[in-house]
Amino acid sequence: MTGEELSLARKEYLFPAVFYYFRDPLVVAYAKDQYVWDADGNQYLDFFGGIATVSVGHCNPVVNARVHEQLDRLQHVSAVFTTEPQVALAQKVASLTPHGRLTKFFFTNSGTEANETAMLAAQCYAGASDIVALRYAYHGRSLAAMSVTGQSACRLGGVSAPSVIHAHNAYCYRCPFHLTYPNCDLACARDLENAIQTSTSGRIAALGREAEEIRSALAGISAAVPQPGADGPSVDTLVQQFNDSAQQIQMINPLFSHP
Ligand SMILES: Cc1ncc(COP(=O)(O)O)c(C=O)c1O
Numbered sequence: 001m002t003g004e005e006l007s008l009a010r011k012e013y014l015f016p017a018v019f020y021y022f023r024d025p026l027v028v029a030y031a032k033d034q035y036v037w038d039a040d041g042n043q044y045l046d047f048f049g050g051i052a053t054v055s056v057g058h059c060n061p062v063v064n065a066r067v068h069e070q071l072d073r074l075q076h077v078s079a080v081f082t083t084e085p086q087v088a089l090a091q092k093v094a095s096l097t098p099h100g101r102l103t104k105f106f107f108t109n110s111g112t113e114a115n116e117t118a119m120l121a122a123q124c125y126a127g128a129s130d131i132v133a134l135r136y137a138y139h140g141r142s143l144a145a146m147s148v149t150g151q152s153a154c155r156l157g158g159v160s161a162p163s164v165i166h167a168h169n170a171y172c173y174r175c176p177f178h179l180t181y182p183n184c185d186l187a188c189a190r191d192l193e194n195a196i197q198t199s200t201s202g203r204i205a206a207l208g209r210e211a212e213e214i215r216s217a218l219a220g221i222s223a224a225v226p227q228p229g230a231d232g233p234s235v236d237t238l239v240q241q242f243n244d245s246a247q248q249i250q251m252i253n254p255l256f257s258h259p
Helices: 003-013 061-073 084-096 111-126 143-148 187-199 235-242 246-252
Strands: 028-032 035-038 043-045 130-134 164-167 204-207
Touching: 111 130, 111 143, 111 204, 130 143, 130 187, 164 187
Parallel strands: 130 164, 130 204
Antiparallel strands: 028 035, 035 043
């Protein structure tokens, strides 16, 4: 099939859960290392990397060899059984976490599922249901993940799981309050404080700031902008102030909140 035929077939047969940024979206046929080729044979330098998931290049021979090896040995069993690769990976990841502090892992098939798990774990642990998400965030395509997503284009059907509020991000590059740090007096943190006071029960299960690094906020994968307040009150301290167990939640829930 040509690229055009594939695009038409996709429109006809696939669920319209994903919207495109482009009028003529790329139809990717194959890829190698840093390059992808479309269905019509055009070559592209890939700055996207599968949305930052193909970090060692496309069709990496080392990765592929291990995948083939595993497929030939054991392809699939139910999660109720123990398998060596799963345990070995959990051990390996544990050894890479800061100070070996994180020692429980749940492997998922997607970012959406990871976020669902993080929210559920946080709610169970905190004994609270309220989740503070950030405006303009993207967290996935399930009901709960869409509910914490803060972009209308990604909230199909106006989804809304209960217990989710959206706060402004601490995003100095395009400050939602049109202020400049440090003269802003951390208006974003104060706004978060007010949102928690007025729109939640006062106990927070999770603060949704996916894909961050400790002490520096990455706004999803779209931007890396340092969070203000390292030398003063920050969103972290505010959440802790509102929730005695916030520190413990952060320990089991690194995706959604950081110390
Ligand atoms: C920041 C972020 N969170 C969550 C997701 C959802 O991941 P998935 O598409 O694997 O469910 C994505 C996917 O693009 C993402 O970029």
